[in-house]
Amino acid sequence: MIKITLPDGAVKELPKGSTAMDVALSISEGLARNVISAKVNDKTVEVTTPITTDANVTLHTFNDADGKKAFWHSSAHILAQALEKLYPGIKLTIGPAIENGFYYDVDSGEHTIREEDFKKIEDKFLELAREKADFKLREVSKADALAKYKEEGNEYKVELIENLNDGEITFCDHSDFTDLCRGGHIPNTGIVKAIKVMNVAGAYWRADQEKAQLVRVYGISFPKQKMLTEYLELLEQAKQRDHRKLGKELELFTFSEKVGQGLPLWLPKGAMLRERLEAFLKKAQVQAGYLPVVTPHIGHKDLYVTSGHYEKYGADSFQPILTPHEGEEFLLKPMNCPHHCEIFKSSPKSYKDLPVRYAEFGTVYRYEQSGELHGLTRVRGFTQDDAHLFCRPDQVEDEFRKVIDIVFHVLNSLGFEDYTAQISLRDKEDRSKYIGSEENWEKAEQAIINAVEGKIENTVIEYGEAAFYGPKLDFMVKDALGRSWQLGTIQVDYNLPERFELEYKGSDNEMHRPVMIHRAPFGSLERFVAVLIEHCAGNFPLWLTPDQVAILPISEKYNENAQNILNSLNNYDIRGFVDDRNEKVGRKIRDAEVKKVPYMLIIGEKEVETNSLSVRKHGEGDLGTFTDKEFADIINKEIENNFNN
RNA sequence: GCCGAUGUAGCUCAGAGGUAGAGCACUUCCUUGGUAAGGAAGAGGUCACGGGUUCAAUUCCCGUCAUUGGCUCCA
Structure with missing residues (x-):
């Protein structure tokens, strides 16, 4: 006889050579009908495999992974x-x-x-x-x-x-x-x-x-x-959330063959949404001591030769821009870091100045392979919510942790709970893909691991996913169809400071090399908006949504009243539009529902006479009658809640 | 970039070897309506682009471009 221990700790005695199926039968016939596979001492086996020694056995049905x-x-x-x-x-x-x-x-x-x-x-x-x-x-x-x-x-x-x-x-x-x-x-x-x-x-x-x-x-x-x-039905539903479909329907962005592949055109509603996201992050960054900078869209080829990007990606990028001046070459900016390094160098730095944090919503251009382009998630021109932190070695961990806080702030404020934090390290086998010394890589990787320690649960380590100049902490989120995308990223870099010969004067009166942290909590505005659309199925949080209110006059007689109401709501910082078309209110409601406008105000004789608002909520229906002030409170409370989750 | 699919009106799509059709959107008119589509008329297309086969191509074939499902890549 052998002893079979089940996951709940129960022990069964069965003849030697019994199978997982026998174990199932010893429990119940129903289980035996459904069991399709088993794990014996952590090894996946067939249910017909004889078990010859005492063992831990887990039975699997189609319902478990x-x-x-x-x-x-x-x-x-x-x-x-x-x-x-x-x-x-x-x-x-x-x-x-x-x-x-x-x-x-x-x-x-x-x-x-x-x-x-x-x-x-x-x-x-x-x-x-x-x-x-x-x-x-x-x-x-x-x-x-x-x-x-x-x-x-x-x-x-x-x-x-x-x-x-x-x-x-x-x-x-x-x-x-x-x-x-x-x-x-x-x-x-x-x-x-x-x-x-x-x-x-x-x-x-x-x-x-x-x-x-x-x-x-x-x-x-x-x-x-x-x-x-x-x-298959579930898949069909997921397709309804596709940001490419919703982006078109909600008039957020478009593409044009004439403008070029992978070059998104942001429509007014999309641009306004994007501006709100930028304002949201800028506010958090000001509080965290970031300094805004602005850099040009092109840079001398030498800049990227120095950074190493030219050698690594030059051949597969948009090719250099020539000038009337013989031999002069500029590159469309594929990343902002080299520019920011030059800003750091523009004045001598003391250890007391550090950390310095330069932030820029920088638009960059990368010639992604044509087969890679995908809606807004993979494009050739996009805007990074970029910042570079130059710090002393002793500040790296603390700064890194503060950046993690900003990423959390972003993800939480927008309702992303289901993300994976991925520590992206070097390829263990192939080190030829990377620049920089073994020692610096070791330090950088350790810094990330230390910073994450105790701060983020459920991190995964992926070897071979690091950038060529340093390891990263990437925040991965899935789209409607389960494809995983990198949003936020934080990178520790000992290499660019060396290549750009960045220095600061230490308390010992000697020159020292700063450590650089690259970070982008959104990753890029384009990809972030894409994933956000799929995440909320186009029902944006109230603070972010293009139109918060649709004002729907019952008949054309009330168009002017409706416009007045909109004007007074504007005073409460509530934005929206008047649907003054010659249509029945039922029609206007339907259209506003389809457009996912969060609130609708129905304006007719009753409202005009009593100077009140009939409020209808998207997906919920009639909420009843309110004054301007009461309605503004509803809106503002909901916005407050968006940030307090 | 590679393998497969797709490309018809602003949008979603139907269609056939004999130069096109629906619904929605749009314009005009009627209607002035109370919580998810009021009615009528009209306008709108080089059938992605370029070649080839054919008496005839939007339809068949080839190429290009774009989109798309994956692969590879992702500073």
């Missing part, structure tokens, strides 16, 4: 099987489970897999799933494994196996299909009842642009058809 993973990973096997049958001769590579579903990368050879083939693939998948074939894991020697794939001519699998050790190689069989696989499957294919091929895309072998391009087929599967339908 590990269960989904096993389910989708197994689905990837079935997908691969279906693809092999439909496209003979394709070569399989890898097929993992992902956050929502799974994919399989194949070298499709002569075949092209198109959207119109999806139905065919789904049908074949379901046909194979219905065979209820068991997933069976078996150990294979390295020699045998290599032999199989060499015979098939599958260089990808050969490469994978060559990097594995003999004795740890397993194949998974189901029906007539076999794949190299580490394990972690559901019992049989029949559990998968619904599948949707989501899309096909190109993907590079081993994520390397230089290597072969494979075809990646994305899919998602479920144990019930109804779950698939619900998932």
Whole structure:
């Protein structure tokens, strides 16, 4: 007998060689019906794997993350099987489970897999799933494994196996299909009842642009058809929040082919919203001791040669601007730091002057790859809410922490609770991507780790995500479709001060090198607004929204009264517009609701006679009658609440 | 940049080898209405751009540009 310890601490005694399924059966039949995967001593296994020693066992159903993973990973096997049958001769590579579903990368050879083939693939998948074939894991020697794939001519699998050790190689069989696989499957294919091929895309072998391009087929599967339908509905709803759609509908921004790819045009409502965001941050920065600076949109090429940016990005950037003067070259500003370094140098600094904090809403231009452009989240011209802090080494940690406070202030005031703080460090293997000494990097990375310590929970460390001149703390937020975007960023930099030979005089009367902190709480106004739109589905906080009030006269007779009311509300700093169209009030209400205007005031005979306001709230309906003053209080209270969350 | 998809009126979209259609928006008129779409008439398109095939192309083919789902990249 062996002792099986369950997550709740309960211990079961079962015969040696029992499986996770036996454990489930010993608990309840219902559980046994739903259990699809298990973890034995932290290793994901099949529910049919015999357990030979005392062990901690966790049972997984589709409702938990590990269960989904096993389910989708197994689905990837079935997908691969279906693809092999439909496209003979394709070569399989890898097929993992992902956050929502799974994919399989194949070298499709002569075949092209198109959207119109999806139905065919789904049908074949379901046909194979219905065979209820068991997933069976078996150990294979390295020699045998290599032999199989060499015979098939599958260089990808050969490469994978060559990097594995003999004795740890397993194949998974189901029906007539076999794949190299580490394990972690559901019992049989029949559990998968619904599948949707989501899309096909190109993907590079081993994520390397230089290597072969494979075809990646994305899919998602479920144990019930109804779950698939619900998932697709959810996706449809998420699309309604897309900032590109809402940005157009709410008249915030647009693009023009004539102006150029990735160069957003801010419309009046969008520009006003943006100005409010800027004012909000400027206020916080004044309080935090930042000093405003303004720098030009171009700079001498030498400036970027000095900073190292030219060497790193010069070839892939907007190319230099020439002048009538032979040999003179300017670059469109791709970042503000070099300019700010020169401002620091413009006068001698004492240790008493530090930290110096230069802030600028600086518009920069980067020639992003055309395939990368995406609405407002990835553009070629954008405005950073940039600042550079020049401080003494002993001030770095404290300054860094203060910057974190500003980032929190921004995220909290705008209702972002669901963000990830990512510490972006150097690539452990490839140090050639970075400039600067080992010692400085070590110091910079440690400074971030120390500053974050005890200040932010749930941070993740990502190696290889640092900037080329220093490590970063990035604040990541997801968009409506679950794609992750970097918003705020804070970076510690020992390198640019060296390249620009920045100095201050210390208390010891010697010259010392300051440390630089780059930071942008929004990241860029463009991306921030994009993510904010998706976050609030276009229902902006009241202080930020373009129009707070729509004033809706019942008939044209009251247009003038409505205009007077708007004027008096302006005196309370409330902004809005009068809908003086020749339409019924029902129509005006509908249009204001669609435009997501937070408050509507209906003005007719009654209101004019009693000098009152009938207030309707977006999404809620009629609130009743108020005086100007009372209404202004409602608005102001709501705005106050926006900042006190 | 790479692989796939898309491009028809201001917007959302339908359409067919014989030079285009709907709804909304817009203009004018009627209506002056009380909490999510009042009625009528009108105007609006080089069917992204450039080539090719064809008696004939917006439709089929090729290229370019843009958008888009991914990959790669992101100072």
